[in-house]
Amino acid sequence: MKSYQRNNCRNILLETLKVGGMLTIVFVAPGAAPALLKPFMNNGKYNKPKLKDTLRYMEKNELVGLSSDKSSVTLTLKKKGRDKALKYNIDEMTISKPKKWDKKWRIVIFDIPEKHKIARHVLKNKLDELGFKQIQKSVYLHPYPCENEIEMIRSVYEIRPYVKILTATDIEEESKLKKYYQL
Numbered sequence: 001m002k003s004y005q006r007n008n009c010r011n012i013l014l015e016t017l018k019v020g021g022m023l024t025i026v027f028v029a030p031g032a033a034p035a036l037l038k039p040f041m042n043n044g045k046y047n048k049p050k051l052k053d054t055l056r057y058m059e060k061n062e063l064v065g066l067s068s069d070k071s072s073v074t075l076t077l078k079k080k081g082r083d084k085a086l087k088y089n090i091d092e093m094t095i096s097k098p099k100k101w102d103k104k105w106r107i108v109i110f111d112i113p114e115k116h117k118i119a120r121h122v123l124k125n126k127l128d129e130l131g132f133k134q135i136q137k138s139v140y141l142h143p144y145p146c147e148n149e150i151e152m153i154r155s156v157y158e159i160r161p162y163v164k165i166l167t168a169t170d171i172e173e174e175s176k177l178k179k180y181y182q183l
Helices: 005-019 034-038 048-060 078-092 114-129 145-155 174-180
Strands: 022-026 064-068 073-078 105-110 133-138 141-142 163-168
Touching: 048 064, 078 145, 105 114, 114 145, 145 163
Parallel strands: none
Antiparallel strands: 022 073, 064 073, 105 141, 105 163, 133 141
16 A cells, blocks of 8 residues: 555544544445545445555554454554644644634743753744744744644643743734734
């Protein structure tokens, strides 16, 4: 199986498992397969080798735990799989622009120790990608709600104690920031 196909199938399974924690795949009724198994279907039937290859890969890499009988396979999400699913979400993350700005500024401040320098680097890059404006060395600003996105980054990279989110209604040089964000 091509690498990008395996990655896509793995990500679909991880996303599903992240929500439910456990998934049982039944082989006896392929017509009733949920949309998440679509990558494993071929002419209305399961492509068992493709599915087994993906599941073995995920188990070998400690993403899932497997148990099976003749007609089904049960997957249980392991910590490493949960972390990978969350990281996948981080890679796809964006901040939604509401129809009307609520006139609040979200400020992310951090002081991440040297032992977590990779996480610090990832956080800075992700803040840039998400459209934050750096206003001081470890201070970034955004006009739209982003608390959930920052929480996910803090959780995945285990930097919660070092990253804070502030909300402000008044900020110096606001007119420059409004111009920057076209508000």
